[in-house]
Amino acid sequence: MNPVEFRELKDIAAYELERKTWRPRMMELKDRRRVRVGGHMTFLFENRETVRYQIQEMMRIERIVEPDAIRHELDTCNELVPFRGELSACLLIEYASPEERAVALHDLLGLENHVWMVVADEPPAQARFDTRQISSDRLSAVQYVKFPLAPEQRARWRDGARIVIDHPKYQAEQALTEPQLDELAQDFQ
Numbered sequence: 001m002n003p004v005e006f007r008e009l010k011d012i013a014a015y016e017l018e019r020k021t022w023r024p025r026m027m028e029l030k031d032r033r034r035v036r037v038g039g040h041m042t043f044l045f046e047n048r049e050t051v052r053y054q055i056q057e058m059m060r061i062e063r064i065v066e067p068d069a070i071r072h073e074l075d076t077c078n079e080l081v082p083f084r085g086e087l088s089a090c091l092l093i094e095y096a097s098p099e100e101r102a103v104a105l106h107d108l109l110g111l112e113n114h115v116w117m118v119v120a121d122e123p124p125a126q127a128r129f130d131t132r133q134i135s136s137d138r139l140s141a142v143q144y145v146k147f148p149l150a151p152e153q154r155a156r157w158r159d160g161a162r163i164v165i166d167h168p169k170y171q172a173e174q175a176l177t178e179p180q181l182d183e184l185a186q187d188f189q
Helices: 012-032 048-062 067-078 098-107 151-155 178-188
Strands: 034-037 041-045 086-093 115-119 142-148 161-167 170-175
Touching (some): 012 034, 012 178, 034 170, 041 178, 048 067, 086 098, 086 178
Antiparallel strands (some): 034 041, 041 086, 086 142, 115 161
């Protein structure tokens, strides 16, 4: 999948006019790409459109108008666009209170070694985490994750897939629904 290009972005004024029709479509798209695994983790699978939307929203919210600042946002967010043969997601680690979240983010150290995409009965694909969001004493509540899928996994995608988390402090798994499988298959075709 190609990254979002600078020329595709609209200035803040033009985006504001487009936003009222584009935002509802993007919320529907994000809903189809959201997978909740257990009680506290949500994977939001990204593609070019979700990334472009995120960039436009950041430009709008932070009033980013300088070309160099826009390019920085573009470069940062384009890291979320999946490469050929992979899926890319923001993993949101969600706890109700700041205190509970602080404890969990410490307890979940090592999570990057315990998240898998299992496709049919193929060997699981281990998630690759962006290590810039992991420190020696805690995780960030937002993680950027990539699932590199082998050709055999991509070929068997429609046979079913599930996300498995087998961390000592958090075990959960979630099968992807047929609509989710259809939606995410577009990312590696």
